[in-house]
Amino acid sequence: MITVEVADPRSTESLFLIERLSLELTTITGDSGKSHFNVDSMDASGCLWVLARDEYRRPVGCGAIRPLTPNIGELKRMFSDRSIPGIGSALLNYLETWAKNKGYSEIWLETRHINFRAVRFYKNNGFKRIDNYGPYVGREEAACFAKSIKFT
Numbered sequence: 001m002i003t004v005e006v007a008d009p010r011s012t013e014s015l016f017l018i019e020r021l022s023l024e025l026t027t028i029t030g031d032s033g034k035s036h037f038n039v040d041s042m043d044a045s046g047c048l049w050v051l052a053r054d055e056y057r058r059p060v061g062c063g064a065i066r067p068l069t070p071n072i073g074e075l076k077r078m079f080s081d082r083s084i085p086g087i088g089s090a091l092l093n094y095l096e097t098w099a100k101n102k103g104y105s106e107i108w109l110e111t112r113h114i115n116f117r118a119v120r121f122y123k124n125n126g127f128k129r130i131d132n133y134g135p136y137v138g139r140e141e142a143a144c145f146a147k148s149i150k151f152t
Contacts, residue, residue: 001055002086004094009039009049013059017051021062021079029112029141036110036135037076041066046073048098052080052087061087065099068108068134073099075109078118088121100149110136113143 007014018039025033042049042064052061061080065073075095080087099107108130111118127145136142 002052002060002084002090004050004052004090007049007051007062009042009064013051014039014049014062017059017062017079017081018077020081021077024079025112025115028115031112033077037064046102048095048102050091050094052091054084060084061091063091063095065095065102065104065107067104071103071105073102073104073107075107078109089125092125096147096149105150106146106148108133108144108146110142110144112141114141119143 009015009018022034025031041047044066046067047065049064050062051059052063054060060083061078063078064076066076068074075092078088078091080091096107107127109122109127110132111122113119122145125147127147130144130146132139132142132144136144
């Protein structure tokens with residue numbers, strides 16, 4: 001069983017998972033992704049940091065939402081250690097629900113084309129390819145995605 005809970009991004013568990021993600025991204029893409037995320041950015045209004053835990057309460061994943069605009073939240077630092085199935089889906093469902101309740105109508109994210117597992121995960125979860133935004137404009141290695149999360 002996977003549970004997702006709000007957490008402190010500066011906690012030992014959070015920092016450990018952030019570092020694991022950075023190491024994995026470096027292996028896959030050659031870039032840790034650290035230049036586009038800082039835990040201090042999670043102090044702003046409209047941000048959320050969460051941890052996924054297994055049935056023994058061990059941290060097995062993390063993720064965040066932060067505002068890009070008043071209506072668009074950006075998904076950041078999504079990570080699953082893949083120790084059990086469903087971690088990524090549990091994180092994404094929690095973050096999408098929270099973002100929708102906060103008034104966001106879309107979620108945007110960036111990953112790398114070469115990160116095939118992430119690209120497949122986001123496409124399978126309803127994200128569509130969009131033009132690169134913000135710091136990713138003009139970066140051919142970047143793949144940006146968006147998903148509408150409006151209340152119906």
